[in-house]
Amino acid sequence: MFAPASLTALLFILLSQDVSGAPTASTAVVGRSMPIRRLNPLSRNLTLVAQRARNQRDLLAVKYSGQSLQQRGTGYNLIVNQETDTGYYGTIAIGTPPVSYDVILDTGSSDLWLTSSTCGASCGTSPTYDPAMSSTFQNLSTPFEIQYGSGAVAGYVAEETVQMAGFSVAKQGFGVVDALSSAFNTNPVSGIMGLAWSSLSSTQQTPFWQTLASDGSWDSALFGVQLTRYGNVSGAAQNEPGGVIDMGYTNSSLYTGSIEYHDLVGTPQYWEINMSELTVQGNSIDIAGISTAIIDTGTTDIAGPASAIASIYAQIPGSQAGTGQLEGYYTYPCSTTVNVQFNFGGNTWSMSPADFTHSQASTTECIGAFFISSIGQGGPSWVIGDAFLKNVYSVFKYSPASVGFAALSETAIAQNGVKAAVPSPTIGAVTAVTGTVSSGALSSRPLSILLCFWLASTSIAFLFW
Numbered sequence: 441m442f443a444p445a446s447l448t449a450l451l452f453i454l455l456s457q458d459v460s461g462a463p464t465a466s467t468a469v470v471g472r473s474m475p476i477r478r479l480n481p482l483s484r485n486l487t488l489v490a491q492r493a494r495n496q497r498d499l500l501a502v503k504y505s506g507q508s509l510q511q512r513g514t515g516y517n518l519i520v521n522q523e524t525d526t527g528y529y530g531t532i533a534i535g536t537p538p539v540s541y542d543v544i545l546d547t548g549s550s551d552l553w554l555t556s557s558t559c560g561a562s563c564g565t566s567p568t569y570d571p572a573m574s575s576t577f578q579n580l581s582t583p584f585e586i587q588y589g590s591g592a593v594a595g596y597v598a599e600e601t602v603q604m605a606g607f608s609v610a611k612q613g614f615g616v617v618d619a620l621s622s623a624f625n626t627n628p629v630s631g632i633m634g635l636a637w638s639s640l641s642s643t644q645q646t647p648f649w650q651t652l653a654s655d656g657s658w659d660s661a662l663f664g665v666q667l668t669r670y671g672n673v674s675g676a677a678q679n680e681p682g683g684v685i686d687m688g689y690t691n692s693s694l695y696t697g698s699i700e701y702h703d704l705v706g707t708p709q710y711w712e713i714n715m716s717e718l719t720v721q722g723n724s725i726d727i728a729g730i731s732t733a734i735i736d737t738g739t740t741d742i743a744g745p746a747s748a749i750a751s752i753y754a755q756i757p758g759s760q761a762g763t764g765q766l767e768g769y770y771t772y773p774c775s776t777t778v779n780v781q782f783n784f785g786g787n788t789w790s791m792s793p794a795d796f797t798h799s800q801a802s803t804t805e806c807i808g809a810f811f812i813s814s815i816g817q818g819g820p821s822w823v824i825g826d827a828f829l830k831n832v833y834s835v836f837k838y839s840p841a842s843v844g845f846a847a848l849s850e851t852a853i854a855q856n857g858v859k860a861a862v863p864s865p866t867i868g869a870v871t872a873v874t875g876t877v878s879s880g881a882l883s884s885r886p887l888s889i890l891l892c893f894w895l896a897s898t899s900i901a902f903l904f905w
C-alpha cells in the first residue's frame with residue numbers, strides 16, 4: 441500500500457498457517473578434539489578412505505576460504521489470495537522459539553509491524569505478538585507511529601529474529617503495535633511486511649528484504665512476485681492460493697522471455713518508475729507531464745490523477761463518476777470488455793479485462809479498478825497495484841535499483857482460479873508454532889467487501905469487513 445503519504449489498503453488476516461512440528465534446535469559442537477584412532481590397515485577400503493579425505497578437504501575449504509563462508513541462497517514463500525484478489529499475504533516467523541504470523545506483503549511501504557498482545561481490543565482478533573514469550577526480543581523503546589490513509593498504527597520499535605522463505609535476519613527492527621485507530625480495528629490483523637526501501641521506513645529500520653539483498657545472502661539481489669487471479673471466478677473462497685514471492689532468484693517456470701527492467705526514479709524509496717504510455721480500448725490516454733508509477737503489491741487497484749482517470753472512463757460509453765461512498769471511483773456497464781495497456785518505456789503490457797472490474801455494483805453496473813488518487817504535487821502520479829500485477833511476473837531488484845516485468849508462463853497462468861487449499865508457507869530453517877489467537881477471534885467477522893480505500897488527506901474508505 442502506498443503508505444505514509446496517503447493511501448493504504450490494509451487487509452487483514454485471521455488465518456495463521458499451521459506449521460507442524462515443535463521447535464527444534466540442532467547443536468553443532470565446534471572445535472572439539474577427536475581421539476585419534478588408528479586405522480587397522482586391513483580394514484581399509486580405498487573407496488571409503490578417499491571419500492573421507494575428500495570430505496575433510498571440503499570441510500577445510502569451507503572453514504578457511506573466507507568468501508565461501510558466506511552462504512548465499514534462494515527461497516520462496518507461497519502466498520495467499522484473500523477475498524478474491526483484494527489482498528495478498530505471506531507468513532513470517534518471529535522470535536525464539538519462532539512463532540508464525542501472517543502479514544500483508546506490501547511493496548508500497550517499508551515497515552514491518554505486528555500487533556502486540558498488550559494492544560487489547562483495538563487490535564482486533566487476529567494472533568498477536570507477545571514479547572514475553574521470546575528470548576530474542578530486544579526493546580529499542582523508540583515510539584513510532586505510521587499514518588496510513590485510513591488511520592494510524594502506533595507502538596514502539598523492537599528487534600527480533602525474523603524468518604521468511606528459509607532466511608533469517610537477527611535483530612530485525614520492527615514495530616510492536618499497541619494501538620490501532622478505529623479505522624483498523626474492524627480488521628483482524630497481525631501486521632504488514634513492508635517491502636520498499638529503508639528511506640521510507642517510519643520505524644527507521646532496514647526492511648527484511650533489503651538486509652538480505654544487501655548482505656549477499658541471496659544468489660541474486662532481487663525478489664520476484666507472481667499473484668493469482670480469482671476475481672472472475674464464481675464461488676472463490678475467502679482464501680485461495682495467491683502465488684509466490686521468490687527471494688534471491690526469479691523462477692523461470694513462471695515467466696517466458698526476458699525480464700524488462702526499468703530503473704527507479706531518483707533515490708530509491710518506493711518502487712517508483714516512469715510510465716510512458718497508457719492506452720484504453722486502443723486509445724492513448726493523456727498522461728502529460730512527468731508520469732511516475734509506484735509498483736505496489738499492497739494496493740488492490742490502480743490510482744491515478746483525476747484528469748487521466750476521467751479520460752480512461754471517457755473511452756467507456758455509459759461510465760459514470762461515483763458519488764458518496766464511491767467518490768473517486770467510476771462505474772461502467774459490466775457488459776463492456778475493457779482493454780488497458782501500460783508502457784513503461786519498453787514493451788506494452790496488457791491488463792486482462794477481468795482485472796479492470798473491481799467489483800459489481802448492481803446487476804448491470806461494475807466498479808472500475810482505476811480510481812482517482814489524491815496524492816498531491818511532487819508525489820508519484822500513479823499507484824499500480826494488484827489489478828495490473830496479476831498480469832505479469834514482477835521483479836524488485838536491489839542493484840541497479842529497478843523494477844522488472846516479464847510475461848507469465850502457461851504454468852503461472854494455469855494457477856489462476858484453481859480452487860485449492862491455501863498453501864503452507866516456507867518460513868525458515870527451523871519450524872515455528874502458530875501465533876495464538878486471542879479469545880473470541882473467529883466469531884463475528886463480517887465478510888464484507890470492499891468498496892475502496894483511498895485516502896489522501898481526507899478521505900475514504902476501503903475495505904470493510
Ligand SMILES: *[C@@H]1O[C@H](CO)[C@@H](O)[C@H](O)[C@H]1NC(C)=O
Pocket residue numbers: 485486487488
Ligand atoms: C568399500 O566401501 C564402499 C562404500 O561403502 C563399498 O561400496 C565397497 O563395496 C567397499 N569395497 C570393499 C572392497 O569392501
Ligand SMILES: *[C@@H]1O[C@H](CO)[C@@H](O)[C@H](O)[C@H]1NC(C)=O
Pocket residue numbers: 571572579580581582583596
Ligand atoms: C518497550 O519499551 C516501550 C517504550 O519504553 C514500553 O512502552 C514497552 O512497554 C516496552 N515493552 C516491553 C515488552 O518491555
Ligand SMILES: *[C@@H]1O[C@H](CO)[C@@H](O)[C@H](O)[C@H]1NC(C)=O
Pocket residue numbers: 516686691692693694851
Ligand atoms: C518454480 O515454479 C514452479 C511452478 O509454480 C514450481 O513448481 C517450482 O517448485 C518453482 N521452483 C522454485 C525453485 O521455486
Ligand SMILES: *[C@@H]1O[C@H](CO)[C@@H](O)[C@H](O)[C@H]1NC(C)=O
Pocket residue numbers: 703704705706714730
Ligand atoms: C524518467 O523520466 C524523466 C522525464 O522524462 C527523465 O528525466 C528521467 O531520466 C527518467 N528516469 C528514468 C530512471 O528513466
Ligand SMILES: *[C@@H]1O[C@H](CO)[C@@H](O)[C@H](O)[C@H]1NC(C)=O
Pocket residue numbers: 672673674792793794857
Ligand atoms: C478470467 O480472466 C482470464 C484472463 O482474462 C481468462 O483467461 C479466464 O478465462 C477468465 N475466467 C473466467 C472463469 O471467466
